[in-house]
Amino acid sequence: MSIYNTEVEKAIRAIQEKRAKIVCIQLPDGLKPDAGAIADVIREKTSARVLIWLGSNFGACDIPLGLQRMGVDLLISWGHNRFHKKQEGW
Amino acid sequence: MDVLFLDAPFAGTVELCPETIDYLKRKQYHTVGLYASVQFCNALDRVRTQLKELEIVIVTSQPDRTHASSQLLGCDNDLNSLRLGEEERRAIDCYLYIGDGRFHPLALVYGQKDLSSEEVREVVMNDPVHHSLTILAVYDIVSLLKKYRGALLKFIAADRVGVLVTIKPGQEQFKPGLLLEQKYPLKKFYYFIDNVISFDQLENFPFVNVWVNTACPRVGFDDQEKFVKGVINLYDALNAEKVLEQKSVLNELK
Numbered sequence: 388m389s390i391y392n393t394e395v396e397k398a399i400r401a402i403q404e405k406r407a408k409i410v411c412i413q414l415p416d417g418l419k420p421d422a423g424a425i426a427d428v429i430r431e432k433t434s435a436r437v438l439i440w441l442g443s444n445f446g447a448c449d450i451p452l453g454l455q456r457m458g459v460d461l462l463i464s465w466g467h468n469r470f471h472k473k474q475e476g477w
Numbered sequence: 478m479d480v481l482f483l484d485a486p487f488a489g490t491v492e493l494c495p496e497t498i499d500y501l502k503r504k505q506y507h508t509v510g511l512y513a514s515v516q517f518c519n520a521l522d523r524v525r526t527q528l529k530e531l532e533i534v535i536v537t538s539q540p541d542r543t544h545a546s547s548q549l550l551g552c553d554n555d556l557n558s559l560r561l562g563e564e565e566r567r568a569i570d571c572y573l574y575i576g577d578g579r580f581h582p583l584a585l586v587y588g589q590k591d592l593s594s595e596e597v598r599e600v601v602m603n604d605p606v607h608h609s610l611t612i613l614a615v616y617d618i619v620s621l622l623k624k625y626r627g628a629l630l631k632f633i634a635a636d637r638v639g640v641l642v643t644i645k646p647g648q649e650q651f652k653p654g655l656l657l658e659q660k661y662p663l664k665k666f667y668y669f670i671d672n673v674i675s676f677d678q679l680e681n682f683p684f685v686n687v688w689v690n691t692a693c694p695r696v697g698f699d700d701q702e703k704f705v706k707g708v709i710n711l712y713d714a715l716n717a718e719k720v721l722e723q724k725s726v727l728n729e730l731k
Contacts, residue, residue: 389485389488390487390488390489390606391485391486391487391488391516392485392486392487392488393483393485394483394484394485394486397481397483398481398483401479401481405479407479415485418485442673443673445551445693446550446551446552446647446693447482447647448542448552448645448647448648448693449645449647449648449693450480450645450646450647452644452645452646452672454478455478459478460478460479461478461479461480461481462478462479462480462481463480463481463483464480464481464482464483465482465483465485466483466484466485466515466516467482467484467515468482468484468515468543468544468545468548469482469544470542470544470550470647471541471542471543471544472542472646472647473541473542474652475653476650476653476691476711476712477552477555477558477650477693477694477710477711477712
């Protein structure tokens with residue numbers, strides 16, 4: 388059981404609203420042990436195929452590339468909020 | 478493809494532990510710079526009340542790139558990104574970070590590398606998960622800063638510089654990286670692109686004298702040891718002479 392609220396109900400709502408068929412879930416290291424449980428709940432409550440991102444999740448700046456090619460409709464990234472990139476550099 | 482971000486807020490109570498309260502009292506701090514990671518920054522009411530009871534003034538802001546007030550990102554390792562006024566920054570007696578782990582609060586320490594030692598403030602870390610207090614200060618990063626300064630000196634002397642550019646949209650800074658060619662017309666710049674920085678590939682390019690990182694600026698600090706030839710961040714490369722000349726903890730290292 389995580390000490391962080393994973394808010395899976397928000398993820399499920401978004402999948403249903405967007406009618407996503409393939410979703411990718413991206414978790415920071417601290418939540419990766421919960422990936423199986425999160426994927427199970429999503430599968431149970433929706434008909435979406437769940438792909439678990441194996442790699443890093445250092446921040447909202449660290450979004451996986453190439454997911455569209457896999458037909459992913461929705462990426463759900465935990466542990467961060469929106470990132471406002473500065474075009475002129477860090 | 479749509480993206481949904483979920484903060485994963487801390488499920489417990491966010492408050493100052495007794496040890497932190499005692500420490501702030503003992504140090505007689507009057508003003509703190511309050512920041513937290515996203516799991517904690519939307520639940521700081523109790524902390525604010527506790528600080529008020531201690532008659533401590535709170536200074537905070539919404540740093541660059543963040544989406545909430547008081548939120549700190551790991552890439553806020555430049556004090557300018559906090560977007561505090563000069564007066565506000567000088568009024569701060571210490572930074573008070575709420576959260577677990579060292580990654581985020583270390584940004585506040587790195588961010589002070591260009592300040593003079595009198596201006597540097599310690600970072601008081603209050604961890605609501607483990608109910609613990611930790612202090613971070615410049616002495617925690619001295620060896621890293623020495624290497625960083627060495628890499629800056631190497632950059633000044635270098636003929637051939639490798640510029641690391643990631644293709645991750647959130648971190649890609651190719652255009653700002655091109656400014657190096659304008660600023661240093663006598664140096665040769667080689668631009669390397671990758672999804673993530675593949676540290677094990679660096680040695681395959683022996684013609685590079687030193688590396689400039691344009692991706693996450695924490696690479697320039699936290700991953701310093703993975704660069705045999707040394708690495709500096711783009712901002713410091715573009716201002717290398719100034720960074721090396723000014724009165725700062727970086728230049729006062731013994």
